Amino acid sequence: MTRSLLMFAVAALALFAGASSVLAQEAETIGLSTDWQWGFQDAASPVMSDIHWFYDVILLPMMLIISAFVAVLMVYIMVRFRRSRNPQPSRNTHNTLLEVIWTGVPILILIGIAIPSLRLLYFEETVPEADLTVKATGHQWFWSYEYPEQDISFFSLMVADEDLEAGQPRLLTTDTQIVLPAGQVIHFLVTSEDVIHSWALPAAGVKTDAVPGRVNDFWLQIDEPGIYYGQCSELCGQLHGFMPIMVDVRSPEDFEAWVAQEQAALAGQSEVELASTAQD
Numbered sequence: 001m002t003r004s005l006l007m008f009a010v011a012a013l014a015l016f017a018g019a020s021s022v023l024a025q026e027a028e029t030i031g032l033s034t035d036w037q038w039g040f041q042d043a044a045s046p047v048m049s050d051i052h053w054f055y056d057v058i059l060l061p062m063m064l065i066i067s068a069f070v071a072v073l074m075v076y077i078m079v080r081f082r083r084s085r086n087p088q089p090s091r092n093t094h095n096t097l098l099e100v101i102w103t104g105v106p107i108l109i110l111i112g113i114a115i116p117s118l119r120l121l122y123f124e125e126t127v128p129e130a131d132l133t134v135k136a137t138g139h140q141w142f143w144s145y146e147y148p149e150q151d152i153s154f155f156s157l158m159v160a161d162e163d164l165e166a167g168q169p170r171l172l173t174t175d176t177q178i179v180l181p182a183g184q185v186i187h188f189l190v191t192s193e194d195v196i197h198s199w200a201l202p203a204a205g206v207k208t209d210a211v212p213g214r215v216n217d218f219w220l221q222i223d224e225p226g227i228y229y230g231q232c233s234e235l236c237g238q239l240h241g242f243m244p245i246m247v248d249v250r251s252p253e254d255f256e257a258w259v260a261q262e263q264a265a266l267a268g269q270s271e272v273e274l275a276s277t278a279q280d
Contacts, residue, residue: 031044031201031202031203031204031226031227031228031229031247032169032172032227032228032229033202040052040055040202041202041203042203043203043205044203044204044222044223044224044226044228045203045204045205045206045220045221045222045223046123046221047123047124047204047205047206047220047221048203048204048205050120050123050205051120051205054116054117054120058112058113058116058117059113062109062112062113066109124205124218125218127187127217127218127219128185128219129185130185130186130187130219131181131184131185131186132147132149132180132181132184132185132186132187133147133148133149133186133187133188133189134146134147134178134180134186134187134188134189135147135148135188135189135190135191136178136188136189136190136191136199136210137190137191137192137193137210138190138191138192138193138194138195138197138198138199138210138232138236138243139192139193139194140194140195140236140237140239141232141236141237141238141239141240141242141243142155142156142157142158142243143155143156143197143199143232143243143245144156145178147259150259150262150263151263151266152259152262152263152266154176155176156174156175156176156177156178156245156246157174157175157176158171158173158174158175158242158243158244159173159174159175169229171231171241171242171244172229172231172244172246173244173246174244174245174246177227177246177247177248178245178246178247178248179248179249179250179255179258180220180222180247180248180249180250180255181249181250181251181252181255181256182222182223182224182225182249182250182251182252182255183221183222183223183252184221184252185219185220185221186219186220186221187217187219188206188208188217188218188219188220189215189216189217190208190209190210190215190216190217190218191210191211191212191213191214191215191216192210192211192212193212194212195212195236195237196209196210196211196212196234196236197209197210197232197234197236197243198210198232198233198234199230199232199233199245200230200231200232200233200245201220201228201229201230201245201247202230203222203228203229204220204222204228206218206220206230207233209234210234222247222249224249225249225250225251225254226249227246227247227248227249228246228247228249229244229245229246229247230244230245230246230247231243231244231245232244232245
């Protein structure tokens with residue numbers, strides 16, 4: 001009976017691991033988290049790749065080592081210095097060597113974490129020469145976008161549940177998407193017209209506040225074409241949870257075709273508006 005239960009448990013774990021692997025592969029192509037996902041989304045930008053490295057190589061091992069050391073030390077103390085073994089408690093008040101160790105070692109650990117952390121922050125904050133500029137403006141409760149160099153602008157609103165098509169994720173799908181060229185450096189400008197919002201795209205390692213009366217900026221480079229999802233990540237009011245971000249990354253050729261299509265549509269719309277005005 002015990003052997004059967006063990007085999008069943010192993011089979012269930014294998015099935016779960018296989019399903020998680022499939023979901024992870026799907027998420028990699030669309031920049032979307034999966035059910036029961038424990039870690040970060042797969043890195044889609046150089047910044048997110050460095051965040052993965054910093055967490056996997058520096059933070060996680062450090063946390064595991066410290067947690068294991070503290071756990072072992074606590075067990076040792078509870079066993080070695082329990083009441084039955086030490087009816088007369090120690091009268092020691094301090095130990096100079098121990099105090100130097102538990103002060104000096106954490107300082108060295110923090111310095112070891114700070115050096116790659118500052119390097120990562122510098123890499124994130126230093127905007128390289130950009131191929132494209134995009135401005136995102138937060139509103140209660142939607143985003144609007146502008147491409148100043150291409151003279152393109154539009155609103156981006158969440159698609160209601162009843163209007164979703166097959167395969168479109170709930171609360172993350174928008175009626176219009178930001179379109180970006182793959183492999184190019186994008187200079188993002190972020191602001192708000194009412195309250196503080198936050199433009200966040202997890203797969204790219206981006207989260208920047210949109211503050212009224214101020215323009216924050218960051219840079220973004222996504223190498224693989226696909227759909228990437230994010231959300232407003234600053235509590236901004238009643239419909240805070242209904243401000244999704246949907247980024248459509250295309251090849252540079254497809255991006256240029258999209259720009260031409262949008263410019264032609266805007267030009268046609270302007271001609272119609274001028275004709276209507278003249279008739280009035």
